[in-house]
Amino acid sequence: MRPRVASATVTTTVPMLDLTADPVELTAALVDVPSVSGAEATLSDALERALREQAPHLEVIRSGAAVLARTRLGRDQRVLLAGHIDTVPIADNLPSHREGDLLYGCGTSDMKAGDAVFAHLAATLTEPRHDLTLVFYDCEEIEADRNGLGRIERELPEWLRADLAILGEPTGGTVEAGCQGTLRVEIRTHGRRAHSARSWLGDNAVHHAAEVLARLGAYSPRDVDIDGCVYREGLQAVRIAGGVAGNVVPDECVVTVNFRFAPDRSADAALAHVRDVFAGYDLTVTDLSPGALPGLTAPSAQQFLAATGTTAHAKYGWTDVSRFAALGIPAINYGPGDPNLAHTREEHVDTRVINRSTDVLRRFLG
Structure with missing residues (x-):
């Protein structure tokens, strides 16, 4: 556990937060x-x-830049509330400001509104129905090998044990179940370099990429219904690069393709499918993360869904629910932010949804 900093130093360097506010x-x-x-x-x-000063009923520890807290009340079930505290780079959108019911600022939607709801409930629910674990973690918005949840899984696995995990990703106050898997590959085409004035002496690798694009254009993605949630797959070229100069026939072209796949496919099955689509081409895998099944059949997930009074929908995109699913823990996305506003200059959150999400979680947990 990291040493406590003397109070005289803390008051001048660490912002004061009122979790009961x-x-x-x-x-x-x-x-x-x-x-x-x-x-x-x-x-x-x-x-x-x-958390240490305002929630004495919680055990609190640090893991790098992550803060973890939990109750030990001996309840029959444990619910884990997880939220990342990092944001994308600031885009002239700090400090925060209000315009009516909307709160603007970097991270409002993704996902400090969710963090605030979790922290508020952690401090104010002293006798929850379920034992609670809170995980506020770092480095979610960057490369996966720096993600704080991965570090916690390796170093403090007992802190991730739960009957249900709720990830505070922005969902507009609805339940988004599971998540898509994601695969990114580079497809290379090859040719022969030559002076463009004597192009017949060369073989243009960029032209050979036309077949790759044609296969993408002809591709028919699946819609997959799992537990009433419809996941839509997608196979898209997201980058193409080739050529070394304006007067040279290029001898290599690289098409980067992203496959967002339904969670009924394993990571290996997704890769095998993409290899089939692009049979005959060299593929290099640059990113591969499995999806997560909805997990809505778990009793704890059913109880939470009933508390929200809503119908669950599929999560489009990859989130850290995949990490919990891999551990055998039912996990869902539920947060007050709007996913369509994440990472934008105009990022904001509807304060009414913050309050509604707080009420739903209090009803479920309290």
Whole structure:
């Protein structure tokens, strides 16, 4: 456990957070502490201090820039609330500001509103129906090998044991179940370099990529219904690169293809499918993460879904629910932010959804 910093130093360097305050005000306070990926320490210090001082019923520890807390009440079930505290780079959208019911600022939607709801409930629910674990983690918005959840899984696996995991990713206050898997490959075509003035002496690798694009254009993606959630697959070229100069016939071209696949496919099955689509071409895998099944048949997930009074939908995109699913833990996405506003300059969150999400979770947990 990291040593406590003397209070005289903390008061001058660590922002004060009131976890018992209105969740909307707490959201604004979290947003106003910059925490771009890799630079979350100030916010981590503030959260750790607030949890230690305002939630004495919780066991609190640190893991790098992540803050973890939990109850030990001996309840029959444990619910884990997880939220990343990092953001994408700031785009002239700090400090936060209000316009009516909307709160603007970097990270409002993805996902400090969800963090605020979780932290508020952690401090104010002293006798929850279920035992609770809180995981506020770092480096979600960057490369996967730096993700704080991965570090916690390796170093503190007992802290991730639960009967249900709720990830506070922005869902607009609805339940988004599971997630798509993602695969990215590079497809190379080859030719022979030559001076473009004597192009007949060469063999243009960029022209050979036309067949790759034709296969993509002819591809028919699947719609897959799993537990009432329809996952839509997609196979798309996301980058193409070739050529070394304006007067040279290129001898290599690289087409980067991204496959978003339904969670009924394993990672190996997804890769095998893409190899079939592009049979005859050289493929290099640059990213591969499995999806997560909805997990809605678990009793704890059914109880939460009933508490929301809504119908679950498929999660389009990859989230860290995949990590929990791989551990055999039913996991869902539920947060007040709007996923369509994530990472934008105009990022904002509807404060009414913050309050509604807080009420739903309090009803389920309390």
